[in-house]
Amino acid sequence: MSTQDTAGRSGTLDGGPLAGDLSFLLARANALAAAATNAALAELELRVRPYAVLALAASGTRMTQREIAEYLRLDPSQVVALVDGLQRRDLVAREPDPRDRRTNVVAITPAGAELHARAALLVAQAERTAHGDLTATERESLADLLRRAAFP
Amino acid sequence: MSTQDTAGRSGTLDGGPLAGDLSFLLARANALAAAATNAALAELELRVRPYAVLALAASGTRMTQREIAEYLRLDPSQVVALVDGLQRRDLVAREPDPRDRRTNVVAITPAGAELHARAALLVAQAERTAHGDLTATERESLADLLRRAAFP
DNA sequence: TATTGTTATACTCTATAACTATA
């Protein structure tokens, strides 16, 4: 598999030997994005995963823990720990579902809403600097394609 | 950003409350792809990370462990363990660099080349079924955008 | 003095099984 540069016609094919491997590109882009997001959220003592749960609670969708697990592609047992941590800081609250007493709905608290607003700004900013090479429209079409890849 | 306050029009965008969040989409797409790739590689007793190192060795680029670490966005100490595992199975070999006796160049073995050929087929197949919704040209433009996001 | 590979260590993340209380 000769990746020799024969007067690059097909765009800049740098990216190394694995540049054609979608899984690799996905992994590396994700590693960069997650590291940047974690660094940006550090000042609020948040990380990407707790932030995602906080954002779901803040969205007002009132998802159950099971739904959160499925959405974030986590095991339900992991969601327990994440909600525990956020609840300990009074950022979210487990609310009983009157229609099914087994389920907990994860709701945002005032403190959680306030922290989420600040965190969302930091995340958006980190995303822009992490993918600064891409224009806004390119980022949007990347998001479009990723949405289809992430929700098959 | 404008994608954050779209809770009101939930329904126009499928993908849920975080569908506008590039980091989230990247994380979820990567989780799906990694799980599919791991499942596909299981029959060869490989996983994505060892496979990536194997693929780099098979590419003939003769990278040092340090270069592999940087390329795969891993810590050098993790590469030690990965190369150890592959070397134990005689799939790669550490070869001394005559120009710098500190460095090891990771080279493929015949057995490694044979296994990599089989693994690459499985990975490509898994990728196609995992992102089956996307056309070939869409996958190519996704790869283009990801390449820019992964190598800023 | 700086760098490569290495060891050690701790922490986060992921995956599985089993338990409880409800349905």
Next chain:
DNA sequence: TATAGTTATAGAGTATAACAATA
């Protein structure tokens, strides 16, 4: 019988510091 949340645990992945050999 099945499902939501929980607990426990083990394994994989990530991050940091320190050390020996070499530059």
